[in-house]
Amino acid sequence: MTGAPVQDRDTTAYRPGYELVAERILQLIAESRLRPGDRMPTENELAARLGTSRTVVREAVKILSALGRVRAQKGRGLYVADDDGMLGASRWEGFFLPTDLDHVYMLFEFRRVQETAASRLAATRATPAELRAIETAAETCRQGHLTGEAALFDRGDDDFHLGIATASHNPFLVAAVREARRLQHQSSTIGLRGTVGGHAAEAVEEHAAIYRAIRDGDPDAAAEATAVHLDNTLQDYRREIQRRIFG
Structure with missing residues (x-):
């Protein structure tokens, strides 16, 4: 990690200093190959x-602590947070940087693989109670x-995607979907301050289409x-990240 001052970065005009510092701390963790439990x-x-x-x-x-990336121990200092998640306990946790557009692309690529598989399985395995939970989540989102x-x-969005994973009856898919969404939330919180949402109206209708296909037992x-x-959600992220970086 270089010692260049944060204010030298061009993105300062679009993002407050604490966001830039949060990202730079994540870079430090990755570049120093710090592991969960290591002192910072x-x-x-x-x-x-x-x-x-x-x-x-x-x-x-404070941001990184809330996101589960850093743990502050009073009187002892800062530590890389212990994380037993499927992705968090691996090298991906240090690798993923919330505002790196290539990383966001790869995260969505990963989500596409996991969640299309979960939807296929949910269409053949979902119980009536699980279908109701997915429908309720879609309505909450609406x-x-x-x-x-x-x-x-x-909340509705999280419940919807995790509800589908649950209906797949595959705990590995549930863990994968949960962890990928957690990393996506980091992108929104650190890099975009929760501003992604231009796709919300379409997302509501897309949720309805997914629910209908699962309810009708149509895996394809x-x-x-x-x-x-x-794919549409990724485009929303792409537009917002590029707007924040390039103006």
Whole structure:
């Protein structure tokens, strides 16, 4: 990791300093090959290395702590968070950088593989209770969009995708979908401040198409509808990241 000051980066005009520092701390973890449980530099050391203030570092650490990437122990310092997740415990956790567009592409590529498979299986395995849960989640998402309540939309979106994975009756797919969505949330929180959402209206209708295909027991239609939904969501991320970076 270089010692160039954070303010030298062109993206400063579009993103607050603590977001940039959060991303740079993730780069430090990756480039230093730190593992879960490893001790990190202190806030003062990070501030000096990144050419910023301890206050900005502290705000960045709060974000990373909330996202489960860093653990602050009072009186002991900062540590790479222990994470037993399927992806979190592996090299992918240090590898993934929330605002690297190539990484976002690869994450969606991964999601496309896992979630189309989950949708196919759900179309043949979903129980009546699981179908109701998927339908309810889709409706929660719709209500969040209609009322402008982003938190409600996000909750419905999470419940919808995880509900389909659950209906696949494959715990490995459930774990994969959960972890991939967690990394996607990091992209939104750190890189985009939760601003992705231009695709929300279409997403509501895409959810409905996925649900209908699963309800009707049509694996091919379910997989196709899921692929369309994820491809369109990726385009939403692509547009917003490029807007934030290039103006």
